[in-house]
Each structure stands twice: as structure tokens, then as C-alpha cells.
Amino acid sequence: MNVIDKLAIQWQEKWKKAGFEQPLPVQTEMIPEMLAGNDIVAQSPTGSGKTLAYVLPVLERINPERQNVQAMIVAPSQELAMQIVNVVREWTAETGIDVAQLIGGANVQRQIEKLKKKPAIVVGTPGRLNELVKSKKLKLHEIRMIVLDEGDQLLSREHREAMRNLIEKTQHDRQLVLVSATVTEEIELVADRLMNHPTRIHITQEDLPEFGKVTHSFVKIEERDKTDMLRRLAYLKGMKGLAFINNLDQLLMKENKLNYRDAGVVALHSEMKKEERKQALEAFHSGKVPILLATDVAARGLDVEGVTHVIHVDVPQTPEQYLHRSGRTARAGADGEALTLLSYADERQYKRISKELPARPVQKVWDRGNLIEGSSKTIAKKGSRK
Known part of the structure; x- marks a missing residue:
């Protein structure tokens, strides 16, 4: 059974409308694990479909009737955060699911106003997310899903303390997912301390026949x-x-x-x-x-x-x-x-x-x-x- 068939009809239709055919290996492995609520450490090459591998199950698990932030996606750079927001907006158009972009270098007051409207998903960079948590504008206790995109960078020594602060303020049974093109042993150990029996997914370049030479x-x-x-x-x-x-x-x-x-x-x-x-x-x-x-x-x-x-x-x-x-x-x-x-x-x-x-x-x-x-x-x- 195609993993896309496990999603609600609206996501299946959007998948077809986008012109996609078979899901990529990382999507095939990650989507069922995320839908099951499991913590995940996923390593897959750049450009191999990681963003949709987590965005689709996040959207599937969002309850549009709940008026609070349910999912937080964290990225190490403003550019990546903006790209993720664009993907989420493309897929949530006309669905009633709202997303807020919380990145450094942008107007913080505008972001606070956006948070007042209770978006279901927030996408941000560590510094700005922590700033909004400290000022009590972003409440993490109701978040059910956290995704760390380029997780090796987010859990590196530079960002590790900021990430710990964020993760520890969420509820204990939340789902934590890390995706990256590279995952070192050190990052594996850090992830282990933050996660509950994570599923390991490892996709290599050889698993991607559709890539060119x-x-x-x-x-x-x-x-x-x-x-x-x-x-x-x-x-x-x-x-x-x-x-x-x-x-x-x-x-x-x-x-x-x-x-x-x-x-x-x-x-x-x-x-x-x-x-x-x-x-x-x-x-x-x-x-x-x-x-x-x-x-x-x-x-x-x-x-x-x-x-x-x-x-x-x-x-x-x-x-x-x-x-x-x-x-x-x-x-x-x-x-x-x-x-x-x-x-x-x-x-x-x-x-x-x-x-x-x-x-x-x-x-x-x-x-x-x-x-x-x-x-x-x-x-x-x-x-x-x-």
C-alpha cells in the first residue's frame, strides 16, 4: 500500500494535483512512523524529499478544531525556515490550517500579532522561538509535535542549549523528529537523551535512483x-x-x-x-x-x-x-x-x-x-x- 493512501483524502488529492507519483524512500519510511506518533532520527541526502516526509504527517495529525499551536518546526537558518513555511502554506491553502513564521531579523511585533490568532503550526529559528517563549507570547505546553530540520546543526554545541530549553518546556509525551543529511554519533547521543526510543531511518544516495549523475x-x-x-x-x-x-x-x-x-x-x-x-x-x-x-x-x-x-x-x-x-x-x-x-x-x-x-x-x-x-x-x- 502506498503511504500516501494512509493520509486523508484532501492530502491525497493535493499530492496528485502537485504532479507527484511514487513517494521517495524517506517519505515511505517516515510517514507511517510519524503517523504512529514515534520519535524519529532520520538521515537522508539533501534534496531527497525530507520536508514533505514530515510536513504531510504533521498536517494529517493537526486537529483544525483546536485553537492552539500543535506543531513546531525548527530550522537553523532564516532561509530554510522561510522555505519550509512556503511548503506548508502551499499545502494548507484553503484548509483552515494556519502557520506562523517566527524567525530572527523579522518584525517581532508582527509575529506576536500572528501568534494571537492561534496558528496550528509555527516554523522558526532557535533564537527567535526562545525569545517569544521567554516573553510568554509562545506557549509550548500544548505542542504535540516538534520537528528539527537540519537537526545536526540544531543539536550542535552552538544551538544545543537553546534547543534543550525549547524541548523541555513541551509536554513529556510530545513527538520529537530529527531530520538531516548528516547525523554524527554525537548528535545520535544527544537525540537519545531527548527522545523516547527513537526509530532510526537511514536513506543513502544509492537508495535514490531518480537522482542524476x-x-x-x-x-x-x-x-x-x-x-x-x-x-x-x-x-x-x-x-x-x-x-x-x-x-x-x-x-x-x-x-x-x-x-x-x-x-x-x-x-x-x-x-x-x-x-x-x-x-x-x-x-x-x-x-x-x-x-x-x-x-x-x-x-x-x-x-x-x-x-x-x-x-x-x-x-x-x-x-x-x-x-x-x-x-x-x-x-x-x-x-x-x-x-x-x-x-x-x-x-x-x-x-x-x-x-x-x-x-x-x-x-x-x-x-x-x-x-x-x-x-x-x-x-x-x-x-x-x-
């Missing part, structure tokens, strides 16, 4: 030349690239240099105002600019269609981080490329990461306005034959 490639380059390579990549035909930079200072410096040279890039980082972030994302979503520069934190949970390249401007710290970033391309059956700008200093780290990849990375070089397979020696030989 990711080509892993690298270009050997001097550190000082990375900014110029980004400028060149911005002019590649059909480029829609998400470029990851480890360090905020480096990101700001590259953004300034590229903007000075009128390269087609926008940036996403923690120091931007809400309106600036919105404009940057719209410019990238719409295709006005071909490359979005981002740190891992700023890009967490971002779901952008049609990303052709994930560009690792800096080599990630771990294989998990590399795969998490690279999972933003090759979605919905399309192929994609994970391109690393590899400086000499990072070669050892990249070699370690490469051992974890499903295929050996391909070396590429820049030649006459294009990226082609080969090394600088191949290009030299090609030139000498002329």
Missing part, C-alpha cells in the same frame, strides 16, 4: 587565482553554480572583487539583512546571475532547482561536508558537476575526501573559454602540435 572534477590552481577562475566560470554557457567558501572574510573579499569586475555573482552570508538575502536568492533563482557564493551555514537547507555546478572554492573539512554540498546538484534526474578549485596546500585533504567518492574525480583545465578534461601538460602538448 554527479561528475566529480577538480582544477589545479594557485590560491590567488581562484577569484579570477570564478569570474571565468560565471561566463560559461548554461552555468548555474553554487560556490562554497569556508571563510566569511574570504567570501566578502571575493564578492567585492567580482562585483568590481561586473562578474555575474551574488553572495549569501550571515551579515546580510533579510531584504538583501531575499534579493540575492531571487537573482540566483531566476537565472539573472549564474553563481551564488555562500558559506555552509548560510546555504544550509537551500533548495534551488537546476543547479548545474557545485563549486568547492575551498576544499571542505570532511567527506560528509563535501557530499552534503555536492548533493545540491544532479537533482530530478538531471546530471551535475561538483568542481573543486584545488590549490597545492589542499591536495592532501582532497585526496582523503576523494577516497570516499563513488567515482574517481576527473582533472580539468581551462582552455579557450571552456573547462575540458586534461592537465596543463595535455594543453601544452596540444599547443606544440600547432
Whole structure:
């Protein structure tokens, strides 16, 4: 039996209207467990359908006749929280189920007014949620479901205390669900302390046959030349690239240099105002600019269609981080490329990461306005034959 058939008719109809066919693996496993009220730790790759895997059972379990907050969805970043709100609003249109967005950087008074209308679902970031709880504007004792999206980030040391404060103020028999693309042993232990006999769900990339092929490639380059390579990549035909930079200072410096040279890039980082972030994302979503520069934190949970390249401007710290970033391309059956700008200093780290990849990375070089397979020696030989 299809798990969608376990939902009320209105959700089944919306599912069909949205053009979905078979549910994805994480949805097949999570929906029945959530409907049963079980605590869950679910690990599944980026873009594998995690949001609907929890949104649908949350909607199913909401009682529209009860005038109080019944479900709280927590996200580590404003962007992810806004994306979740958009998904919930899309599915709750004309159902009478209301959702409130409670994120930092937005007008708190407006959010308080929204809470007075007793929404059934709240979606927010840890800081703002705690602020509203402390001021007694958000009451947690009636909440029956809590979802931690990108839960590894929410239960990391940075947010752990804030999350504990929130979770401990809810009723003891509430349902707690954690979803993430990566779940470390440490996060498993923290989740265990907060949950009642959680169900473990682990979906791997191999479980997702509908994903396209990711080509892993690298270009050997001097550190000082990375900014110029980004400028060149911005002019590649059909480029829609998400470029990851480890360090905020480096990101700001590259953004300034590229903007000075009128390269087609926008940036996403923690120091931007809400309106600036919105404009940057719209410019990238719409295709006005071909490359979005981002740190891992700023890009967490971002779901952008049609990303052709994930560009690792800096080599990630771990294989998990590399795969998490690279999972933003090759979605919905399309192929994609994970391109690393590899400086000499990072070669050892990249070699370690490469051992974890499903295929050996391909070396590429820049030649006459294009990226082609080969090394600088191949290009030299090609030139000498002329």
C-alpha cells in the first residue's frame, strides 16, 4: 500500500494535483512512523524529499478544531525556515490550517500579532522561538509535535542549549523528529537523551535512483587565482553554480572583487539583512546571475532547482561536508558537476575526501573559454602540435 493512501483524502488529492507519483524512500519510511506518533532520527541526502516526509504527517495529525499551536518546526537558518513555511502554506491553502513564521531579523511585533490568532503550526529559528517563549507570547505546553530540520546543526554545541530549553518546556509525551543529511554519533547521543526510543531511518544516495549523475572534477590552481577562475566560470554557457567558501572574510573579499569586475555573482552570508538575502536568492533563482557564493551555514537547507555546478572554492573539512554540498546538484534526474578549485596546500585533504567518492574525480583545465578534461601538460602538448 502506498503511504500516501494512509493520509486523508484532501492530502491525497493535493499530492496528485502537485504532479507527484511514487513517494521517495524517506517519505515511505517516515510517514507511517510519524503517523504512529514515534520519535524519529532520520538521515537522508539533501534534496531527497525530507520536508514533505514530515510536513504531510504533521498536517494529517493537526486537529483544525483546536485553537492552539500543535506543531513546531525548527530550522537553523532564516532561509530554510522561510522555505519550509512556503511548503506548508502551499499545502494548507484553503484548509483552515494556519502557520506562523517566527524567525530572527523579522518584525517581532508582527509575529506576536500572528501568534494571537492561534496558528496550528509555527516554523522558526532557535533564537527567535526562545525569545517569544521567554516573553510568554509562545506557549509550548500544548505542542504535540516538534520537528528539527537540519537537526545536526540544531543539536550542535552552538544551538544545543537553546534547543534543550525549547524541548523541555513541551509536554513529556510530545513527538520529537530529527531530520538531516548528516547525523554524527554525537548528535545520535544527544537525540537519545531527548527522545523516547527513537526509530532510526537511514536513506543513502544509492537508495535514490531518480537522482542524476554527479561528475566529480577538480582544477589545479594557485590560491590567488581562484577569484579570477570564478569570474571565468560565471561566463560559461548554461552555468548555474553554487560556490562554497569556508571563510566569511574570504567570501566578502571575493564578492567585492567580482562585483568590481561586473562578474555575474551574488553572495549569501550571515551579515546580510533579510531584504538583501531575499534579493540575492531571487537573482540566483531566476537565472539573472549564474553563481551564488555562500558559506555552509548560510546555504544550509537551500533548495534551488537546476543547479548545474557545485563549486568547492575551498576544499571542505570532511567527506560528509563535501557530499552534503555536492548533493545540491544532479537533482530530478538531471546530471551535475561538483568542481573543486584545488590549490597545492589542499591536495592532501582532497585526496582523503576523494577516497570516499563513488567515482574517481576527473582533472580539468581551462582552455579557450571552456573547462575540458586534461592537465596543463595535455594543453601544452596540444599547443606544440600547432
